[in-house]
Structure formats: C-alpha cells, structure tokens
Amino acid sequence: MTTLPAAGGPLLRLDGIDLDLGRRAVLRDIDLNVSPGEIVTLIGPNGAGKTSLVRVALSLVVPTRGTVVRRAGLRIGYMPQRLAIDPTLPLTVRRFMAVGGAHPRAVAGPLAEVGAAGLEGAPVQGLSGGELQRVMLARALSREPDLLVLDEPAQGVDVQGQVELFDLIARVRRERGCAVLLVSHDLHLVMAATDMVVCLNHHVCCTGHPEAVSRHPAYLALLGPTARGLAVYAHSHDHRHDVAGAVVDGYDHDDRHGSHRHHGPA
Amino acid sequence: MDDFLIRAGLAGVAAALAAGPLGSAVLWGRMAFFGDALAHAALLGIVVALIADWHPWLGVAGVGLVVATVLAWSLADPKLAPDSLLAALSHGSLAVGLVVLAIVGRAQVDLYGYLFGDILAVGPADLAWALAGMAVAIAGTVALWRPLIAILIHADVAAVEGIAVRRVRLAFLVLLALTVAVAMKTVGILLVTALLVLPAAAARSFARTPEAMAVLASLLGVAAVVLGLAFSVLVDAPSGPAIVCVATVLFAIARVIRRAA
Numbered sequence: 001m002t003t004l005p006a007a008g009g010p011l012l013r014l015d016g017i018d019l020d021l022g023r024r025a026v027l028r029d030i031d032l033n034v035s036p037g038e039i040v041t042l043i044g045p046n047g048a049g050k051t052s053l054v055r056v057a058l059s060l061v062v063p064t065r066g067t068v069v070r071r072a073g074l075r076i077g078y079m080p081q082r083l084a085i086d087p088t089l090p091l092t093v094r095r096f097m098a099v100g101g102a103h104p105r106a107v108a109g110p111l112a113e114v115g116a117a118g119l120e121g122a123p124v125q126g127l128s129g130g131e132l133q134r135v136m137l138a139r140a141l142s143r144e145p146d147l148l149v150l151d152e153p154a155q156g157v158d159v160q161g162q163v164e165l166f167d168l169i170a171r172v173r174r175e176r177g178c179a180v181l182l183v184s185h186d187l188h189l190v191m192a193a194t195d196m197v198v199c200l201n202h203h204v205c206c207t208g209h210p211e212a213v214s215r216h217p218a219y220l221a222l223l224g225p226t227a228r229g230l231a232v233y234a235h236s237h238d239h240r241h242d243v244a245g246a247v248v249d250g251y252d253h254d255d256r257h258g259s260h261r262h263h264g265p266a
Numbered sequence: 267m268d269d270f271l272i273r274a275g276l277a278g279v280a281a282a283l284a285a286g287p288l289g290s291a292v293l294w295g296r297m298a299f300f301g302d303a304l305a306h307a308a309l310l311g312i313v314v315a316l317i318a319d320w321h322p323w324l325g326v327a328g329v330g331l332v333v334a335t336v337l338a339w340s341l342a343d344p345k346l347a348p349d350s351l352l353a354a355l356s357h358g359s360l361a362v363g364l365v366v367l368a369i370v371g372r373a374q375v376d377l378y379g380y381l382f383g384d385i386l387a388v389g390p391a392d393l394a395w396a397l398a399g400m401a402v403a404i405a406g407t408v409a410l411w412r413p414l415i416a417i418l419i420h421a422d423v424a425a426v427e428g429i430a431v432r433r434v435r436l437a438f439l440v441l442l443a444l445t446v447a448v449a450m451k452t453v454g455i456l457l458v459t460a461l462l463v464l465p466a467a468a469a470r471s472f473a474r475t476p477e478a479m480a481v482l483a484s485l486l487g488v489a490a491v492v493l494g495l496a497f498s499v500l501v502d503a504p505s506g507p508a509i510v511c512v513a514t515v516l517f518a519i520a521r522v523i524r525r526a527a
Contacts, residue, residue: 022345058426078426085419088466089294090473099416100427143427 003072010035011074011147011179012057017066019052026052028203030066034147039173039180041190041210044200045222050183051081053200054151057181074147077140077178081151083132087125093135094120102142110138114168129156133165141172147179148172155185166191187222271495273393274385274452274505278491280400281449281461286484287407288445289462290469290476291438294418300337300439301459303356304446307333309363309380309455317370323395323447330443333359338436341421360455383454383506385495392451399448406441414438415476452491454506464513465490471524486516 010033019027026049034040044050055061058078059068085091093116097107111117116134119127127135133153140148150169154162170193173180184190190197190210197213199205205218213219292301307329315325336355340347367377379387388396407414413434416424425431446458453461465487466479473479494509501508 055422058422060422060425076426078423080420080423083420086294086296088290088470089415089418090470090475090479091419092474095475096419099412099419100423149426 003070003074009071011071012181013067013069014053014057015067015069017053017056017063017068019049019056019061020064021052026202027056027063030056030200030204032057032198032204034179034181036146036179037173037177038195039169039182039191039193040196040198041194042181042183042198042200043187043190044205045187046185048201050200051151054149054181054183058149071146075143075145077143077145077148079133079136079140079148079150079153081155081183083124083136085124089125091124092120093122093124093127096124096135097139097142100139100142102139107138107142110142111135113141113172114138130161133157133161134168137168137172141176145178147181149181151183152185153182162186162189166193169193270386270388271499273388273390275492275495277388277393277396277448278452278495278505278509279488280396281445281452282465282487282491283484284400284403284407284445284448285462285487286465286469286482287411287480288403288438288442289466289487290480290483291407291414291418292442292462293466293470294415294476298459298463299352299356300442301446301462303337303352303359304330304333304439304443305450305455305458306356306360306363307443308447308450308458309367310359312375312380313363313366313370316375317366326447326450327443329359330447331440334439334443335436337439338432341435342432378504379454380450381454381456381506382504383450383452383457383509385452385498385505387451396448396451399444403441403445403448406437406444410434410437410441452495452505453509454504457506457510460510460513461487461490464510464517468513468517468520471520486520487513490516 012034014030014032017027017030018025030053032040032053042050042053052061056063056068058076093111094104094107097110098104102110107120108117111119114134114137116131116138119131119135124132124135137150137153153169154165157165169180169182170191172178173193182191192210194210196207197210198207199213199216199219199222201222205222206213206216208216292298308326311326311329312322313325314320314329315322318325333355336347337352340352364377367375376384376387378384413424413429416427416429417431417434421431445462449458449461466483468486469479469482473482490509490513494512495505497503497512498505498508
C-alpha cells in the first residue's frame with residue numbers, strides 16, 4: 001500500500017479494485033474516493049460486497065487487482081458490524097475503550113459526546129444494542145480519527161434509533177470535521193448529510209449526491225418493481241437523547257429546517 | 267517428602283502458573299479445541315523424537331510449532347483450514363502417535379504416563395525444562411497481553427488500530443504449545459486442556475478485570491495441582507485425572523458461590 005501526500009487530495013483512494021473470493025467475483029472495477037470531511041454512504045442489497053469493499057479500504061484484505069492508497073499518517077476509527085465478546089471476558093466499558101488506546105481516565109469525554117455518559121463501569125456484554133453501538137462509536141472517536149468507517153451502524157436498531165444515530169454521526173462530522181465512510185443496509189434511507197452515495201452491487205451501479213442517485217435508472221433497477229425510491233432523511237432535531245432516552249438540551253443545528261420535537265415523551 | 271513428589275509438584279505448579287493467563291485467553295477466544303490439538307500433537311512429537319532418536323522435548327517442540335502455525339493459519343482464514351481439517355489434524359496426530367508408539371516404542375515409552383500424567387516421570391532435567399518453559403511462557407504472555415486482548419475483542423478492529431494480528435496469534439499459539447508441553451508430564455496429554463480451561467472458568471466467577479481473572483486462574487490451578495497430587499498419592503491414582511478432579515470441584519464450588527452471591 002502506497003501513501004498519498006499529507007495535505008490536499010483524498011484521505012483514501014481506491015482504484016480499479018477487483019476482489020475474488022474463491023471463484024466468486026465479489027467486487028469488480030471499483031473506484032472510490034473519500035475526501036477530508038466528506039460523508040460517503042455505501043448502499044446496496046445484501047451480498048452486494050459492501051463489507052468486502054470496506055475490508056479492502058481498511059487494508060484487511062488484499063484486493064485481487066487494483067490499488068488502495070491512503071494519506072500518510074491517516075488515523076482511522078473503525079466501528080464493525082458486530083461485536084461478539086465472549087461472556088467469560090470480564091470487560092468494563094472503560095477497559096474496552098482503553099484497549100483501543102484511550103487513556104482510562106479520558107473515556108468520559110467521548111462517551112458523553114455520543115450520549116452514553118455514565119456507562120464507564122458497565123460490563124460490555126450487558127449493554128443493549130443501542131448502547132453498544134454508541135460505545136463502539138465512542139471508542140472509534142477516542143482515537144481522534146481523520147476518517148470514521150462505520151459498517152452498518154444502524155443494524156438491529158429501530159427506525160427511531162437509526163434516525164438518532166444519523167443525527168449523531170452528522171453532528172460528529174460537523175464538530176470534528178472528520179470524514180465518514182458509512183455502510184448502510186437500508187437501500188431506501190440515507191442520511192441527509194451524505195455528500196456522496198455509492199450504490200454497489202458487486203460493481204458501482206451509480207454514484208453521486210443523494211438526490212441524483214435517487215433518480216438514477218441503475219438505482220431504480222436495483223430496487224426492482226417494488227421500488228419505494230430513496231428517502232433522504234433530512235429531518236433534524238433541536239434536542240437529543242442520552243442512552244436512557246431522556247431529552248438532553250442544548251445543541252443547535254446550523255442545517256435545521258424545523259424546530260418542532262416530533263418525538264416527545266411517549 | 268520424596269524427591270520425585272517435590273519435582274512433580276514443582277513441575278505441575280510451573281504448568282499451572284503458565285496456564286492461568288493463557289487458559290483465560292483460550293476461554294475468551296473459544297479456543298479449547300486448540301489446546302486439545304496442541305496436546306495431541308505433543309504425543310506425535312514424542313513419537314517423532316523416538317524414531318529420529320532425538321530428545322523428546324525436541325520432537326514435542328518441533329511438532330508443536332508446526333501445529334501452532336496451522337492453527338494460526340486457520341484463524342486467519344477459515345477457508346484455508348476449516349474445522350474438518352483441524353479435527354483431522356488433532357485426532358489424526360493422536361491416533362498416529364498411538365499406533366506408531368504401539369509398533370516401535372512399546373518397550374521404551376510409558377504410554378499410560380504420557381496420556382494421564384505420571385509423577386514418577388519428572389526427572390531433574392525435566393523439572394529444569396519445565397521451569398524454563400514456564401518462565402518463557404509467562405514472560406511472553408505478559409509481553410503479548412495488551413494486543414492479545416485487543417484481538418480477542420475484535421480482530422479486525424485490532425488490525426485497523428495497527429496490531430499485527432497474525433504475528434500476535436502465532437506467538438500466542440506457540441506459547442500455548444510450550445505450556446502444553448510443560449504440563450504434559452504431570453497432567454497428561456488427554457487432560458491438559460482441562461488444566462488450561464477449568465481454573466480460568468472458576469476464576470471468572472470472582473474476577474472483574476482480565477488481569478484479575480488470569481492471576482486467580484493461576485492460583486486456582488496451583489491449588490488443583492497441589493491438592494490433586496496429594497490425592498493421587500493417597501489413592502494411588504494417575505496424577506492427571508486426580509488434578510483434574512480437584513479442578514472440577516473448584517469450578518463447581520466457584521459456580522455455587524457465584525450463584526449464592
């Protein structure tokens with residue numbers, strides 16, 4: 001793997017990536033750029049090769065053909081699709097984050113940032129799905145990444161949780177300025193803050209701004225006859241939730257288009 | 267107390283001390299099967315040494331390194347070395363070892379002692395090897411500890427964070443092979459995995475950090491070895507099963523205490 005110069009240009013560049021696993025052609029001729037501060041959302045049906053492409057981008061697998069180039073000194077925070085820690089491993093959230101390189105006394109900041117304050121002493125295996133997502137994100141953030149790679153972060157979370165997570169990711173990008181490469185299992189919903197959608201089905205079907213992709217014939221063909229189209233989640237809130245679901249005051253959107261609270265106390 | 271008993275006790279204590287942290291990691295990584303494979307390979311190693319007229323330790327080390335490499339390979343890519351291949355490797359090496367031993371080595375080798383442990387088998391040189399092996403295993407485990415835990419939590423995340431996953435895994439398996447070789451004389455090939463896993467499982471009930479579990483597992487292992495050897499002398503049973511009986515009782519007690527608490 002070669003490196004890109006430390007300033008200007010993309011953080012990560014994939015050129016002409018082919019990946020064969022056994023005799024199966026998983027990826028064909030993929031080009032992908034992630035520039036500083038940019039949110040790139042990767043969508044595609046199950047088995048389209050999304051996770052394989054992420055693994056190539058992270059240099060976890062060597063592509064059959066093509067090159068992966070990353071900026072020199074690039075710091076990546078990676079949040080995997082699943083985390084299955086054996087229950088026999090005694091592990092608190094604090095220790096979990098320390099293993100990722102965070103100082104044990106400096107884990108409160110990232111946890112609060114993702115709305116998971118106060119979980120430091122909890123055993124990781126006892127966390128709910130939503131809590132674990134946030135803790136994994138906090139661990140990735142504690143590495144002060146230039147690029148966040150999130151593999152189906154909203155998996156196993158309900159629509160409300162997905163919306164909150166998208167808000168959280170958009171805010172993290174705004175406040176930290178890091179780039180985000182996000183894999184979504186939902187073909188119909190991408191976050192509004194997305195700068196670039198890449199629609200993948202072994203090859204790149206189409207790519208562009210969410211509005212453009214939603215009208216692209218290749219995208220509509222992929223959805224099939226039951227197409228509902230691409231819903232761009234463009235709603236923003238004037239408040240946020242902590243892990244317990246309570247409303248936490250005090251953050252303003254610069255891209256807010258409404259100030260109503262649509263999910264008040266249930 | 268007789269010299270042979272003291273030697274067996276010290277060799278067993280050395281094995282238990284090394285087995286605590288490594289056995290904890292075996293539990294965390296669900297790798298108990300790897301302990302079996304390395305133990306079975308050790309018997310094949312003894313046979314190889316017998317045929318080649320080497321020192322037994324050389325055969326155990328050589329075959330152990332080969333099997334550790336294959337196991338590390340299987341972790342890196344399950345498609346290259348699937349479970350079926352590992353089962354063939356593990357049980358195949360045990361079977362081949364037993365058959366070849368029956369043909370060529372019946373007179374020279376106490377098979378029963380190798381399979382189930384034999385406190386009479388630990389000579390002064392064996393004890394020296396066991397203590398040296400323990401020292402290397404513990405020092406190596408301490409050096410590997412942080413990256414090893416990172417890998418057991420999530421290997422891909424560890425790799426993205428800059429840990430050389432393959433190298434750490436291979437080093438871990440080599441240390442495991444070493445510990446199995448150290449434990450072989452007192453516990454026996456068929457029950458080595460129990461000395462790795464049972465004290466660690468018992469320690470889990472009381473530990474709140476990985477380190478506490480590793481240290482407590484070592485202490486419980488030492489208790490199992492000392493009580494087990496005494497039990498073995500008392501009822502004239504092979505040392506391995508006696509030690510594992512005590513370890514099983516310790517595990518059961520830990521579970522009961524944990525449930526009551």
